[in-house]
Amino acid sequence: MAVFVDAFQTIILPRRATGRFRITRFFFITTWHPWTVIGGRMKNARAREQFYSAYGPLSLILLLLLWALLLIVGFGMFYFALGTPFTDVMGVQTAAGLSKVRTALYVSGTTLFTLGLGDVVPHSMAARTLIICESGVGLGFVALVIGYLPVLYQAFSRREVNIALLDARAGSPPTATELLRRHGFEGGDVALTELLVEWEKWAAEILESHISYPILCFYRSQHDSQSWLSALVAILDTCSLLISVLEGPASRQAQLTFVMARHALIDLGNVFHVQEQRAWTIQSAVDRLPESDFGRLCEVLGDMGLRLCGDQASADRLRTVRELYEQHAKALSQYLRMPLPAWVPAKKEKDQWTLLTKLRTEAEAGRVASLLRNERGH
Known part of the structure; x- marks a missing residue:
């Protein structure tokens, strides 16, 4: 029985x-x-x-x-x-x-x-x-x-599609600051809002599929620098920054995405009873955003026009929002042996995004220069 x-x-x-x-x-x-x-x-x-x-x-x-x-x-x-x-x-x-x-x-x-x-x-x-x-x-x-295996792998495949797409939008491993930086263009707030809508749906799918089939939590992504947990936490970090600093449509959608993503994270932690494990107490003392990284975060956000360090109220809001999910994420990370993303990405010698952005900027500058020469010629 x-x-x-x-x-x-x-x-x-x-x-x-x-x-x-x-x-x-x-x-x-x-x-x-x-x-x-x-x-x-x-x-x-x-x-x-x-x-x-x-x-x-x-x-x-x-x-x-x-x-x-x-x-x-x-x-x-x-x-x-x-x-x-x-x-x-x-x-x-x-x-x-x-x-x-x-x-x-x-x-x-x-x-x-x-x-x-x-x-x-x-x-x-x-x-x-x-x-x-x-x-x-x-x-x-x-x-x-026979019916169980296809359901599992279909859910796994749907989960991995968005994780793979996040690589081009937030780096690998994904980080909140990189995601915001890559959307720091004209019309980027609209694209960012659409992205958060997609990830709100993704978090809802994770909540439905991984609660029903917890074994999927142990399935890892194709690349070592990617995981469903790091992607979920990166989105939560991004929403935390938008809620703390920004006002407008992106901030509103960030609240909706944050609620759904946090719901999925906590419910999955409850499946594995992470609050009852020793890691829950140990990880509570670990700070994901130490002073050195916070300074770099301020620099990146400052370059994008987002003021965090100059506004104590924004910094306090960020700390309050982080407390709502970080301990659950760290305990689940320790249990599943899946590392969490940093707040600020490490500097890379060969950054494809920077290279492509430089080429695009040079091409745009060349086009503008060509138009100016043509105007002078006339």
Whole structure:
């Protein structure tokens, strides 16, 4: 019965599963921690990230195998309780002791996977009825697995599309200041508002899909510098800045996006009970925006015409907004081993965005100069 309830809550029920003593929760607790311990000992960052990325798909396979094994054992114990009333093809009665247990498990396994070998024949009505029931369960189990995998990977694919698109808009890894800087052009506030609308919908999809299928949280992005958590936090950082500093349409949409993104972040943290873990207390003392980074943040925003350091009220608002989500993000980051984005991106020697912007500026300057020469010629 426990397997039926757990599989129903994990696969079929379209809402967060409840109950502390669930097979799926016990499985993730007993497998994820040892996995992170082994991965944490790897010195090579790329190899470590590759090791973490294998956990999601592998845990899905192992979870399905665990369910199947428990079903086999459960039905096998029913057969054993009936006295293992089976006879093999040679007409020999099942012997007593351990042989009965082996025969009961063998019959359960072949019945669950609907092999229909017929080498062991039941000779009681109760055993025949139970075999029919287990055959139906086996067919249903296979059908659920077949339907479960496409749903998971479709949700994963939809999630990754926006994360990949954010690379060109906020850098890799994404940061709030880079996102604002790349929208610091004429009409950029409109483009930024449209982007926040898309991410409000994305956060709602994450809330719906990842609450129903928490295993998706362990699935990592294609590139080591990207993750669904870093993208979500980068959007929350951006909304925090817009709410704290700006007035206008972008600020209004930032409030809507912030509420939905924070809702998704906190609910996902509750799924893994991050508030009850040791990391919750430890991460509360870690500041994502120390004084040095805050100074660089002020410089970048100042270049864009957004005043933060000169306005104490704006700085206080930013601190208040950050307190609404940062501790949850840091605890979830520690649990999933997904690093959070910085507030200000590190300087890169080869920045493609800067190069493209320079070329575009030079092309625009050349076009203006050409027009001026033509006017003088006339």
